[in-house]
């Protein structure tokens with residue numbers, strides 16, 4: 001039997017760092033888990049630590065903001081293994097406390113919307129039958145977090161992923177021109193960014209099925225890990241998040257691993273946002 005191949009994009013810290021152990025346990029012995037980092041020092045540390053934890057792990061360099069990176073990593077997996085069973089895109093440009101949307105909007109959308117679409121386009125062609133492609137997003141990406149007049153721009157039952165990203169680029173332009181508030185966009189950049197990421201995933205999943213390019217039995221979904229104490233949320237505890245609600249990264253990783261290892265023969269959820277096994281309706 002061919003060994004299971006999984007890859008976790010963005011695994012250096014937080015939820016992504018907790019995922020290889022949990023995913024490895026769910027996939028069983030013989031699985032090879034690729035983890036990615038943006039620099040060699042982190043990648044080598046990761047591979048060393050995971051080896052010590054009994055996970056068969058290899059590291060690859062990957063940067064969501066680099067347009068060439070997803071295709072390069074997918075080509076390596078194709079060459080070494082012929083395909084991949086599980087892809088979890090966890091890496092994200094995270095908003096920083098006290099930093100204005102004017103500074104954060106462009107790099108966030110470049111990574112989290114455009115980067116996500118590049119990941120989907122690069123890894124779908126090497127996804128094996130019954131493969132699982134999971135984009136880690138957030139319940140902040142539900143349409144109810146936008147005012148009603150903006151929601152039609154994210155109708156993923158009709159819009160294609162490039163149209164969604166064009167809307168995200170228009171959002172960035174509005175932020176940089178000082179016009180975002182007047183257009184009704186939320187102040188905090190994480191809401192539009194996550195709406196864009198979930199919408200791109202849903203639109204791509206719908207397109208893949210309609211175009212007949214989805215491998216047999218494969219599933220594409222977005223995931224919300226739930227509130228988790230990490231470097232990204234530490235400074236927002238007590239304001240945006242309640243510390244008593246926060247999970248550990250290991251607890252959050254369990255829900256992601258479950259979605260990433262749904263058994264063969266599972267047809268749903270598909271193209272949804274899922275938190276710990278429960279579909280959160282996007283609202284389009």
Ligand SMILES: NC(=O)c1ccc[n+]([C@@H]2O[C@H](COP(=O)([O-])OP(=O)(O)OC[C@H]3O[C@@H](n4cnc5c(N)ncnc54)[C@H](OP(=O)(O)O)[C@@H]3O)[C@@H](O)[C@H]2O)c1
Pocket residue numbers: 009010011012013014015016037038039042062063064065090091092093094111136137138139224225226227228229230231232233
């Ligand atoms: N924590 C929560 O409560 C929560 C809730 C809902 C959703 N989420 C989502 O869960 C995911 C992980 O969040 P987290 O809290 O674990 O964040 P985190 O601790 O800040 O970790 C972020 C990870 O993303 C990587 N990353 C950043 N920029 C990247 C890029 N350009 N290319 C590739 N990787 C990149 C980081 O790598 P470096 O070490 O190189 O920076 C790091 O491994 C995010 O998508 C986040 O939105 C988190």
